[in-house]
Amino acid sequence: xxxxxxxxxxxxxxxxxxxxxxxxxxxxxxxxxxxxxxxxxxxxxxxxxxxxxxxxxxxxxxxxxxxxxxxxxxxxxxxxxxxxxxxxxxxxxxxxxxxxxxxxxxxxxxxxxxxxxxxxxxxxxxxxxxxxxxxxxxxxxxxxxxxxxxxxxxxxxxxxxxxxxxxxxxxxxxxxxxxxxxxxxxxxxxxxxxxxxxxxxxxxxxxxxxxxxxxxxxxxxxxxxxxxxxxxxxxxxxxxxxxxxxxxxxxxxxxxxxxxxxxxxxxxxxxxxxxxxxxxxxxxxxxxxxxxxxxxxxxxxxxxxxxxxxxxxxxxxxxxxxxxxxxxxxxxxxxxxxxxxxxxxxxxxxxxxxxxxxxxxxxxxxxxxxxxxxxxxxxxxxxxxxxxxxxxxxxxxxxxxxxxxxxxxxxxxxxxxxxxxxxxxxxxxxxxxxxxxxxxxxxxxxxxxxxxxxxxxxxxxxxxxxxxxxxxxxxxxxxxxxxxxxxxxxxxxxxxxxxxxxxxxxxxxxxxxxxxxxxxxxxxxxxxxxxxxxxxxxxxxxxxxxxxxxxxxxxxxxxxxxxxxxxxxxxxxxxxxxxxxxxxxxxxxxxxxxxxxxxxxxxxxxxxxxxxxxxxxxxxxxxxxxxxxxxxxxxxxxxxxxxxxxxxxxxxxxxxxxxxxxxxxxxxxxxxxxxxxxxxxxxxxxxxxxxxxxxxxxxxxxxxxxxxxxxxxxxxxxxxxxxxxxxxxxxxxxxxxxxxxxxxxxxxxxxxxxxxxxxxxxxxxxxxxxxxxxxxxxxxxxxxxxxxxxxxxxxxxxxxxxxxxxxxxxxxxxxxxxxxxxxxxxxxxxxxxxxxxxxxxxxx
Numbered sequence: 051x052x053x054x055x056x057x058x059x060x061x062x063x064x065x066x067x068x069x070x071x072x073x074x075x076x077x078x079x080x081x082x083x084x085x086x087x088x089x090x091x092x093x094x095x096x097x098x099x100x101x102x103x104x105x106x107x108x109x110x111x112x113x114x115x116x117x118x119x120x121x122x123x124x125x126x127x128x129x130x131x132x133x134x135x136x137x138x139x140x141x142x143x144x145x146x147x148x149x150x151x152x153x154x155x156x157x158x159x160x161x162x163x164x165x166x167x168x169x170x171x172x173x174x175x176x177x178x179x180x181x182x183x184x185x186x187x188x189x190x191x192x193x194x195x196x197x198x199x200x201x202x203x204x205x206x207x208x209x210x211x212x213x214x215x216x217x218x219x220x221x222x223x224x225x226x227x228x229x230x231x232x233x234x235x236x237x238x239x240x241x242x243x244x245x246x247x248x249x250x251x252x253x254x255x256x257x258x259x260x261x262x263x264x265x266x267x268x269x270x271x272x273x274x275x276x277x278x279x280x281x282x283x284x285x286x287x288x289x290x291x292x293x294x295x296x297x298x299x300x301x302x303x304x305x306x307x308x309x310x311x312x313x314x315x316x317x318x319x320x321x322x323x324x325x326x327x328x329x330x331x332x333x334x335x336x337x338x339x340x341x342x343x344x345x346x347x348x349x350x351x352x353x354x355x356x357x358x359x360x361x362x363x364x365x366x367x368x369x370x371x372x373x374x375x376x377x378x379x380x381x382x383x384x385x386x387x388x389x390x391x392x393x394x395x396x397x398x399x400x401x402x403x404x405x406x407x408x409x410x411x412x413x414x415x416x417x418x419x420x421x422x423x424x425x426x427x428x429x430x431x432x433x434x435x436x437x438x439x440x441x442x443x444x445x446x447x448x449x450x451x452x453x454x455x456x457x458x459x460x461x462x463x464x465x466x467x468x469x470x471x472x473x474x475x476x477x478x479x480x481x482x483x484x485x486x487x488x489x490x491x492x493x494x495x496x497x498x499x500x501x502x503x504x505x506x507x508x509x510x511x512x513x514x515x516x517x518x519x520x521x522x523x524x525x526x527x528x529x530x531x532x533x534x535x536x537x538x539x540x541x542x543x544x545x546x547x548x549x550x551x552x553x554x555x556x557x558x559x560x561x562x563x564x565x566x567x568x569x570x571x572x573x574x575x576x577x578x579x580x581x582x583x584x585x586x587x588x589x590x591x592x593x594x595x596x597x598x599x600x601x602x603x604x605x606x607x608x609x610x611x612x613x614x615x616x617x618x619x620x621x622x623x624x625x626x627x628x629x630x631x632x633x634x635x636x637x638x639x640x641x642x643x644x645x646x647x648x649x650x651x652x653x654x655x656x657x658x659x660x661x662x663x664x665x666x667x668x669x670x671x672x673x674x675x676x677x678x679x680x681x682x683x684x685x686x687x688x689x690x691x692x693x694x695x696x697x698x699x700x701x702x703x704x705x706x707x708x709x710x711x712x713x714x715x716x717x718x719x720x721x722x723x724x725x726x727x728x729x730x731x732x733x734x735x736x737x738x739x740x741x742x743x744x745x746x747x748x749x750x751x752x753x754x755x756x757x758x759x760x761x762x763x764x765x766x767x768x769x770x771x772x773x774x775x776x777x778x779x780x781x782x783x784x785x786x787x788x789x790x791x792x793x794x795x796x797x798x799x800x801x802x803x804x805x806x807x808x809x810x811x812x813x814x815x816x817x818x819x820x821x822x823x824x825x826x827x828x829x830x831x832x833x834x835x836x837x838x839x840x841x842x843x844x845x846x847x848x849x850x851x852x853x854x855x856x857x858x859x860x861x862x863x864x865x866x867x868x869x870x871x872x873x874x875x876x877x878x879x880x881x882x883x884x885x886x887x888x889x890x891x892x893x894x
């Protein structure tokens with residue numbers, strides 16, 4: 051409920067409350083650094099929405115998206131670096147309507163050997179079998195997310211050390227596993243941790259010194275025990291008391307800016323004596339926010355320190371002016387001490403270093419990409435050296451006969467570290483401070499504009515947000531890589547442009563990040579782009595439409611469409627009692643290629659045509675060949691669509707308007723037919739079919755005779771007959787009266803193909819109709835009269851088909867010979883007479 055309230059405030063002004071919609075948003079569970087697939091329940095197709103994701107740290111990410119043709123919106127959510135519960139909802143773009151939220155979970159990624167840590171409460175333990183140090187192993191992934199429920203084994207280099215798991219060796223919710231280590235034998239033990247669940251050995255190492263038993267001093271953190279006073283303590287004039295405060299010594303009151311300083315912290319009791327028994331942990335802080343402090347600002351006193359410890363050249367200050375250094379007891383902040391000093395420029399203070407002993411590599415201020423650092427330098431020949439890391443002596447080394455020395459410091463954690471060496475003669479080198487950076491760069495966001503569906507070859511603008519100062523930022527899609535450059539004025543932003551792939555498809559986008567230390571992140575499929583061709587590709591024309599008529603029913607069959615670029619998902623079947631007005635349409639359920647209509651009117655002629663529909667909702671540009679079917683109670687008959695040669699044999703002067711339209715009007719049923727279509731999911735109103743007009747013709751020697759129907763809905767004052775030698779290009783014409791539906795175009799050249807199209811004109815001679823379908827005919831002297839061929843198959847489809855009865859009444863051949871006009875007139879009279887005879891039968 052709290053998220054819903056916050057969600058409303060994120061989306062809308064404070065005075066407006068969100069209206070929750072009956073829709074849901076979902077996110078898939080994933081691992082840190084991997085995308086979560088966001089999706090919605092059913093929405094309206096192409097509806098714009100915005101995903102709103104709340105991360106575990108309460109930050110909010112918004113991702114715009116659009117529902118597809120099926121009404122589902124999807125997006126990839128990439129900001130998954132944090133482990134925990136995420137909440138996702140959607141709101142409708144441009145409205146105050148929002149959905150309730152759903153949860154998804156981001157789990158920790160694979161164990162990172164370099165990010166996981168190993169720490170110890172004490173690095174020096176009395177070898178008495180009871181004193182112990184607690185070692186904590188913390189398991190992390192690459193994004194510093196804790197990994198829980200993993201078994202961990204702690205391995206000691208010394209077999210005499212006893213290792214006990216405090217919590218059964220299983221990492222808790224914070225990724226921690228605790229062990230206690232103790233030994234009855236002195237020596238140094240190196241501890242290594244292994245995640246046995248992941249079978250990974252951690253990079254971090256920890257050394258613990260088990261020392262001979264030392265009698266404790268009186269006071270401080272120890273109680274006085276009779277008989278345990280050490281000889282030297284009994285010889286002291288004053289017995290030390292418990293810790294009261296700290297003093298900071300050896301630090302000058304005036305120090306040079308950015309130079310290494312030595313300081314000593316002394317624990318004091320209430321009488322001002324050194325609290326030699328103090329073994330607590332101190333915290334060091336400074337008013338200089340950029341100061342480099344000894345041992346990263348924390349140190350645990352050891353019994354052999356006897357209440358004071360010197361940090362040689364382990365501090366550095368960079369802010370000019372008055373500064374204060376403070377020391378606190380970590381367990382009792384009232385026990386403290388401070389030292390005021392001045393940070394000055396120039397050489398106001400001489401740093402106590404020896405020029406004959408120096409570290410040459412690495413250089414001061416270097417940033418390194420490895421936890422192992424090789425120290426090398428020069429000093430006097432054949433001398434022993436002590437190596438100090440962060441103010442603590444870690445090992446010994448020596449120079450050779452040429453005065454050269456080399457020492458490797460391993461297992462350094464990420465951050466700043468200070469090194470120096472000291473000879474047995476108290477010669478001290480100038481310290482060198484370096485920064486260790488072993489973390490791979492993290493991708494914060496990647497933006498691609500324009501978003502959504504992209505056209506092939508379209509220019510894309512890419513913006514990647516990560517850490518500043520990266521050496522390489524590269525994106526890759528379809529094998530093409532593009533380097534991105536830093537965006538001016540935007541820290542951590544890198545931008546560039548690249549052309550989208552030339553072919554349609556979905557392409558993942560990979561990102562490569564490399565910092566100046568060579569730390570590299572290879573991030574695969576961080577997002578994807580969808581490329582679609584803007585050219586509309588229509589499904590092919592449906593072929594071989596057939597029908598079987600029965601008693602008040604018609605069964606349709608046709609060939610499936612194959613090879614279309616987008617899958618054909620359904621077919622639209624257009625239907626009506628007039629071939630020029632198929633006023634009903636049904637969509638098949640799926641890509642079925644058969645359909646059964648029932649409860650039709652017997653003895654009424656119906657016309658059917660089919661178009662394919664693909665997954666994008668694109669319908670065939672051309673309808674199948676129309677077929678005419680008459681349901682009856684007689685035996686079923688098979689009706690096939692007519693081919694070019696059948697349509698070309700239509701009588702030149704037959705009036706289809708009379709034969710088809712008037713005849714159906716006389717036979718129209720008393721009520722609209724009822725059509726049952728079991729697999730149809732919805733009924734839609736089809737567009738008006740056959741906006742053009744059929745044109746038929748007969749070729750002769752040097753002449754073509756044309757016939758056409760009266761243009762429906764047009765009051766033609768005249769008809770313009772256009773013709774020429776190229777399809778669609780007419781450079782000649784003739785005019786005939788509007789009462790005439792025939793034309794004889796003469797003086798043509800034999801054996802040359804001509805193309806004809808007719809349009810209606812008003813009284814001013816202006817076109818008032820589209821061009822008719824095109825007719826192509828080739829005059830020839832070899833024959834007296836031949837039927838011409840239509841220029842395109844679509845011309846055939848727009849012709850009124852003939853029923854089986856009408857085809858049976860026709861002659862087998864076209865009239866030929868000289869008296870062609872007589873044949874044409876007789877054909878017209880025969881058709882008219884047949885119509886009048888049938889009409890008289892109906893009226894009786």
